[in-house]
Amino acid sequence: MYAYYLIACYRGTVQFVRCMRSNQERETLKFCPQTVARQLRSLSLLATTNNYRFGFPHRESFDRFAVRYRCLLPLDIAHYQTVYELSKDILEQQGNKFHQHYRLGKTQVFMREPLREHLETRRNVLLDSSAIVIQKNLRKWLAERKFARKQHAAIVLQSGLRGWRARREVERRRKEIRKAIDMETRKIRRLNLYAETEEGCENNTVLATEYNRTIDSASLADVQYLDLPKSVENDLKSGLFSNRMSDIRTVYYYIPYNKRIGKSLELPMETIEQFAENNFKVCIKLTGHLLQMRREPIATPFLHKETEMEFNQSLGMFAMILQYMNNAQMNCEQLAILGKAIIQI
Incomplete structure (x- = not known):
């Protein structure tokens, strides 16, 4: 109680x-x-009676008055003054209309009823507007956070949907390419089998022409060639060997290892072709991969290059190798020119 x-x-x-x-x-x-x-x-009964008689029924200490009504002053002014100066500035800010409605004592402020009501009204209006600003900013923050969450969720859904569509499109195109390759392969096999039969002996020339046309169209459809270096293109157009293909020979030079290291090493001599054939056979037996042209793009065809010249040189070599391996329209002379250019690089 x-x-x-x-x-x-x-x-x-x-x-x-x-x-x-x-x-x-x-x-x-x-x-x-x-x-x-x-x-x-x-x-202090006499002083209180005189205050009521003079028309100042309300009184407050400087501390309470400054704490209650300091919100009516600007923020930069209210931070660097004493409570007496704050109380005096607050009362002077009300204008000449209320100049005779207050008195400042040694420890208290004496006010009349109109001035007190005016101060309370201004304080209530300021508190209401401040509460509205706080609520507005809080609602704005909540709305922004909610919108950010919805936006993130929408982006996640859209990215997932677009990824699913892209994967489906890639799978569809991959199936179409595989189907086209299978059809061409079956067609070529049928042509080969038909050419080997006795009934097709009379049409060997026609079948060979159709076979070459099929090979050329398949290679042109599946492989996109890069531009060759200008010097190689000029050599291919001008005909560097002038139909002297019978005189072209490929010579391999092997430098024997004669340095002595205490004990002579007897290493087996093996050509590049033999080394590649033996190692490729081992890779095929272990991994089961077939040595044939890749139908899928290479993600990183080149290693890192330090300069632009090295990168352009690698790109030119790649373009020449691609033409040399897949272009069935080149004759023997052009292939020889292209092979010599590749070896020189």
């Missing part, structure tokens, strides 16, 4: 009833003017 009364007194406006003694001896029907005057002075 005692705690309830304390809470009620703390929340409400407390009105104190002050009692005065008529005499020091507490006797009935005895009045002592000195005792009464001393109590009136200690309770």
Whole structure:
């Protein structure tokens, strides 16, 4: 019960009833003017009565007044002043209309009812507008966070859908390419089988022509060639060997290892062709891969190059090798020119 009364007194406006003694001896029907005057002075009853008589019924200390109404001043001014200066500035900011509605004492501010109502009204309006600004910013932040989540979810869904469509399209095109390759392979096999039969002996020339045309169309359809270097293109157009293919020979030079290291090493001599054939056979047996033209693009065809010249040189070699391996329209002379250019690089 005692705690309830304390809470009620703390929340409400407390009105104190002050009692005065008529005499020091507490006797009935005895009045002592000195005792009464001393109590009136200690309770400031005369000053309070004069304030009410002069029209200043409301009073507050400088600390409470500055804390309650400092929000009416700009923020930069309210930080660098004392409570007395703050109280004086707050009252002067109300204009000449309320110039006679307040008095400043030594420790308190005395106000009339119109000035107090004006200050309370301005304070309530400022608090309402500040609450609206806070609510607006909070709602804005919540809306932005909600929108960001929805946007992220939409982006995730869109990326997933686009990825699924792209994979489906790639798979469809891959099936079409495989189907076309299978059809061409079956057609070539049928032509070969028909050419080997006795009934097709008379049409060997026609079948060979159709076979070459099929090979050329398949190679042109499946392989996209790169531009050759200008010097190689000029040699191919001009005909460097002038139909002297019978005089062309490929010579291999092998330098024997003669350096002695205490004990002579007897290494087996093996040509490049033999080494490639033996190692390719081992790779085929172990991995089961077939040595044939790749139908899928190479992700990283070149190693890292330090300069642009090295990269262009590698690109030119790749273009020449691609033409040399897949272009069935070149004759023997052009293939020889292209092979010599590849060896020189």
